[in-house]
Amino acid sequence: MLDAALELFTAHGFEGTSLQDIADRLGVTKAAVYYHFHTKDELLRALVEPAFAEVSALVAEGEERPASSRRAGVVEVGRYVDYLLRHRRFAVWLARDAAAMTRDVVVQQATEIRERTEAMLVGADADALSRIWAAATLQALAGGLIAAPADAPDEWLREELTELGAHLLAGYRKAARRREA
Amino acid sequence: MLDAALELFTAHGFEGTSLQDIADRLGVTKAAVYYHFHTKDELLRALVEPAFAEVSALVAEGEERPASSRRAGVVEVGRYVDYLLRHRRFAVWLARDAAAMTRDVVVQQATEIRERTEAMLVGADADALSRIWAAATLQALAGGLIAAPADAPDEWLREELTELGAHLLAGYRKAARRREA
DNA sequence: GTCTATAATGCGATAGAC
DNA sequence: GTCTATCGCATTATAGAC
Numbered sequence: 001m002l003d004a005a006l007e008l009f010t011a012h013g014f015e016g017t018s019l020q021d022i023a024d025r026l027g028v029t030k031a032a033v034y035y036h037f038h039t040k041d042e043l044l045r046a047l048v049e050p051a052f053a054e055v056s057a058l059v060a061e062g063e064e065r066p067a068s069s070r071r072a073g074v075v076e077v078g079r080y081v082d083y084l085l086r087h088r089r090f091a092v093w094l095a096r097d098a099a100a101m102t103r104d105v106v107v108q109q110a111t112e113i114r115e116r117t118e119a120m121l122v123g124a125d126a127d128a129l130s131r132i133w134a135a136a137t138l139q140a141l142a143g144g145l146i147a148a149p150a151d152a153p154d155e156w157l158r159e160e161l162t163e164l165g166a167h168l169l170a171g172y173r174k175a176a177r178r179r180e181a
Numbered sequence: 182m183l184d185a186a187l188e189l190f191t192a193h194g195f196e197g198t199s200l201q202d203i204a205d206r207l208g209v210t211k212a213a214v215y216y217h218f219h220t221k222d223e224l225l226r227a228l229v230e231p232a233f234a235e236v237s238a239l240v241a242e243g244e245e246r247p248a249s250s251r252r253a254g255v256v257e258v259g260r261y262v263d264y265l266l267r268h269r270r271f272a273v274w275l276a277r278d279a280a281a282m283t284r285d286v287v288v289q290q291a292t293e294i295r296e297r298t299e300a301m302l303v304g305a306d307a308d309a310l311s312r313i314w315a316a317a318t319l320q321a322l323a324g325g326l327i328a329a330p331a332d333a334p335d336e337w338l339r340e341e342l343t344e345l346g347a348h349l350l351a352g353y354r355k356a357a358r359r360r361e362a
Numbered sequence: 363g364t365c366t367a368t369a370a371t372g373c374g375a376t377a378g379a380c
Numbered sequence: 381g382t383c384t385a386t387c388g389c390a391t392t393a394t395a396g397a398c
Contacts, residue, residue, distance in 0.1 A: 013280030015196035018391060032364050034393065095320075096279030099194025118328075128333060129341060132325040136345055139276075139324025140317040147299075147316030149309050160310060163356060164317055171348035175341070199373065211374085213382050221374065 001026060001036060002047050010093040014044065014100035041105040048106050051087045056113055058083055062120045076120050077137075077165035084145055084161070085154050095142035114138075122172065129179060133172035141165055182207060182217060183228050191274040195225065195281035222286040229287050232268045237294055239264055243301045257301050258318075258346035265326055265342070266335050276323035295319075303353060310360060314353035322346050 004025045008017040019040060023030045037043040062076050084091045094101065101110040118134035119126065126134065144161050185206045189198040200221060204211045218224040243257050265272045275282065282291040299315035300307065307315065325342050 012283065013194060013196055013278075015194055016280050016283075019393090020391080028363095029365065030392085031366080031394085035363060038393085040392070096277070097194070098277030099192075099197050102193060102197075128330050131328045132341060133345065135328030136321040136325040139327075140321035140349070143320025144313040144317040146320075147312045152309060160313060160356070164314065164352065167352035167355075168321070168345075168349065171345065171352075174348075175344060200375090201373080209381095210383065212376085212384080215375070216381060219375085 001033075002043075005043060006047060006089055006093060009047075009097065009100070010089060013097045014103075041103060044100065044103060045105050047090070048109075051090050052109055052113055054087070055080075055083055055117065059113070059116045059120050063116070067123070073121050073169045074162075074166045077141075077169060078162050080117070080120075080138075081141065081158055081161045081165060084141060085158055088145065091142055092146050095139070095146060121169065129175065130172070133168065133175065137165055137168040137172070140168060182214075183224075186224060187228060187270055187274060190228075190278060190281070191270065194278045195284075222284060225281065225284060226286050228271070229290075232264075232271050233287075233290055233294055235267070236261075236264055236298065240294070240297045240301050244297070248304070254302050254350045255343075255347045258322075258350060259343050261298070261301075261319075262322065262339055262342045262346060265322060266339055269326065272323055273327050276320070276327060302350065310356065311353070314349065314356065318346055318349040318353070321349060 001022075005017070005022050008021055008025060011017075012021075019030050019033050023033050026033075033043075037046060058079055062079075101107060117138065118131060121137055122130040122134040141161055141164065144164055145157070148157055182203075186198070186203050189202055189206060192198075193202075200211050200214050204214050207214075214224075218227060239260055243260075282288060298319065299312060302318055303311040303315040322342055322345065325345055326338070329338055
């Protein structure tokens with residue numbers, strides 16, 4: 001059921017998908033959907049929660065490691081790519097339907113997680129340039145994931161996306177060094 | 182008026198913004214909005230058209246240049262960044278509201294332009310890996326633009342985003358060479 | 363757990379006065 | 381060019397039978 005909703009949200013967006021659409025896809029009525037999720041926002045929350053919990057734990061792990069050991073950020077990128085691949089369809093949806101994350105039920109959590117994820121890549125007290133590279137890296141990974149053929153094996157994707165992310169972080173450090181000079 | 186619509190679309194998405202919302206923002210009634218745009222889709226088209234025409238011309242220019250002279254793609258990235266900066270708020274909206282581009286009035290144009298823009302970066306007959314890097318580059322530029330402070334001067338942004346895009350294209354060529362070996 | 367039926371609201375869109 | 385008023389319809393959500 002969450003699966004059907006996710007599929008429709010990906011195609012038409014959260015606002016562009018009605019509970020009727022979801023019910024039709026499942027071959028049931030709207031009322032049946034409302035039995036499981038009392039409101040549409042509750043469905044959104046249920047869809048978002050497991051993925052958010054996972055990335056939150058991922059970032060928390062990174063926050064506990066000493067800054068020196070994660071300066072390169074390559075380990076973090078690898079873990080993040082793994083997370084993207086585990087929640088592939090979810091990530092594809094979110095990257096292209098940011099408006100859904102402005103809903104009251106999820107906006108706080110979403111903002112906090114995005115900020116912490118960016119901080120994991122470029123540090124907590126980042127300046128404008130760092131934030132740009134961090135955001136660009138996250139968007140690039142999502143963009144690559146979206147463009148990948150649906151039948152692309154996870155192993156291959158993991159390798160390519162990790163390289164892509166690591167390459168961007170290397171570029172960021174180069175730009176930061178240039179700025180310091 | 183298009184300005185007010187664009188602002189609301191950026192915040193809540195095309196589907197999440199009603200004509201009432203737009204009318205309220207302008208301090209007029211829905212009917213007044215309908216005088217200028219007979220349907221909501223017509224408003225969408227009017228919002229999209231100038232930017233699409235511009236990027237289409239940009240890509241067409243690139244298509245006329247011999248492939249050898251644009252193999253590096255740096256010139257193309259620079260021109261694309263200029264385009265993003267000229268339509269900054271529009272680009273921020275589109276990057277995060279893909280559902281709007283699935284509307285019948287714009288879906289064909291949008292798909293064609295996205296494909297031609299990616300082809301400009303990595304060639305017309307691109308394999309899966311090339312398409313991933315091309316999509317990642319475009320998404321990264323949009324992501325960087327979104328993360329930039331609203332008061333960041335265009336000159337500075339142009340420089341940083343161009344470097345970001347060029348860095349990604351360099352990474353793509355590196356990955357392509359590795360794959361050939 | 364799913365159904366039918368319906369309430370309540372908001373939506374895109376139109377008609378006609380000013 | 382903007383208004384008031386309204387239509388028809390889809391939407392979220394609820395009530396109650398099975």
